Amino acid sequence: MELLLRLAAVALVAAAFVAADGTGTLSPSFYDATCPGLQPAVRRGVAQAVKKEARMGASLLRLFFHDCFVQGCDASILLDDTANFTGEKSAAPNANSLRGYEVIDAIKAEVEASCKATVSCADIVALAARDAVNLLGGPSWPVLLGRRDALMTTKAAAEDSLPSPTSRLPQLLHSFSKKGLNARDLVALSGAHSVGMAHCSNFREHVYKDTKINMTYAAQLRAKVCPFVGGDDNLAPLELQKPDKFDNGFFNDVITGQVLLRTDQELLGSSGSHGTTDALVREYAANADRFAAEFAMAMIKLGNMAVQDGEVRLNCRRPN
Ligand code: HEM
Known part of the structure; x- marks a missing residue:
């Protein structure tokens, strides 16, 4: 309902x-x-x-x-x-x-x-x-x-x-707000990382340098997927449980400190007035329907910005 x-x-x-x-x-x-x-x-x-x-x-x-x-x-x-x-x-x-x-x-x-x-x-x-x-x-x-x-x-x-995968929460909020997207949109849209993969080069810093990560998870990634030197193109799933299913499992990974990107981990426990994102992470982790509906709404917002003049290209790879 x-x-x-x-x-x-x-x-x-x-x-x-x-x-x-x-x-x-x-x-x-x-x-x-x-x-x-x-x-x-x-x-x-x-x-x-x-x-x-x-x-x-x-x-x-x-x-x-x-x-x-x-x-x-x-x-x-x-x-x-x-x-x-x-x-x-x-x-x-x-x-x-x-x-x-x-x-x-x-x-x-x-x-x-x-x-x-x-x-x-x-x-x-x-x-x-x-x-x-x-x-x-x-x-x-x-x-x-x-x-x-x-x-x-x-x-x-x-x-x-x-946005860069090493941004901190204030930068993320700023880059989304420049596009007319608020904290709720940022958290909901980050749930896209429920599916797909990332390259070692994009999460090396997080698994070697950050303290905001589950240490067992970090140790596994270091040993199996992402050496300190080399292996830049090695891939790991952005969500642990079902990386091919779009669901709210990603938010549980954020709560347990088991996400690849520093930016995803930033959504929880980043101090100060941005604490609102903590509540949203917990809300979406607990309520799959709410996440699904708010993700859909945020995608509509994302899809409707800055409609501009232009053409209907015949070949998507080059202007007519
Ligand atoms: C909040 C800021 C975001 C940052 C910093 C970010 C960064 C990244 C990075 C670094 C990767 C891995 C790329 C690679 O290693 O090849 C990735 C993958 C992905 N991102 Fe994001 N992302 C953000 C938001 C979003 C949003 C808003 C969406 C969609 C609504 C999205 C959808 C995805 C998906 C689906 C993948 C997996 C792609 C694949 O497997 O081919 N991301 N993102």
Whole structure:
């Protein structure tokens, strides 16, 4: 019952965003007349990819976050580097780490075949993230559509906007608030780390230097996955119990000090006025439905920022 009420709230939040962005262009029914097969096509494409490799669901979710955090959800992340352009793919948080580009290409090709020059790459990324979460066992939500694809971006924009895994809580709160996201959104969205993997290079500092970590867990990671020198590309799951299932288990890992990223551990026990995140971690650990509903709401907020001018790219990797 609570979940139903909250999902009704999600729909209301969605409706509010249509009005709030002032453009009136975003709507869940944006392509109903021009491309009725869009949503089933995206779901099929994501389902195929997740069936082949469950982690791809996590990768598609992260792709959406990294797209939206840099000049809004405009598929700027998908632009390939060229001889005279270096884009977001080469930025430190993305290079050798962000995945899922080929899955978006395949879905786009299918969508173009039936709805030529109609659906933006940015909308495909937003739908794919929603379907990925849902196919991994998480919630679903109405995705507002009608975004345009960016004509330009820079590597520097990605490096400036994306949070580093060694940030402290005040920095995290600041970087989210610059995007209109509050502490509740930060904690709920961090629950995305319920799925997927991280490279040793991104958690070495946490497992060797931090005291805010369960020492047995840290010792295992040091011995098996992340040597002090070398092994940068070795992978470990972001959630301990079920890294292929989208659930609230991640928050228990935060409580027991068994998360890979320092930023995730920062959500609990970081002193001062930011203590509010402690209560949220405990709330989401105790209540799976609440986490699912608030994650969905935060994803809608994330997905609706900074809708800008642009185009419907024919090939997601380059401007028309
Ligand atoms: C709060 C700030 C965040 C930081 C500092 C952060 C950082 C990271 C890092 C360092 C990785 C591992 C990358 C690698 O080693 O290859 C990662 C993975 C991941 N992140 Fe985040 N992240 C944050 C928030 C988010 C949000 C808001 C989402 C989605 C809503 C998200 C979704 C994911 C997913 C699903 C993965 C696993 C990807 C895969 O396995 O391919 N993250 N994140």
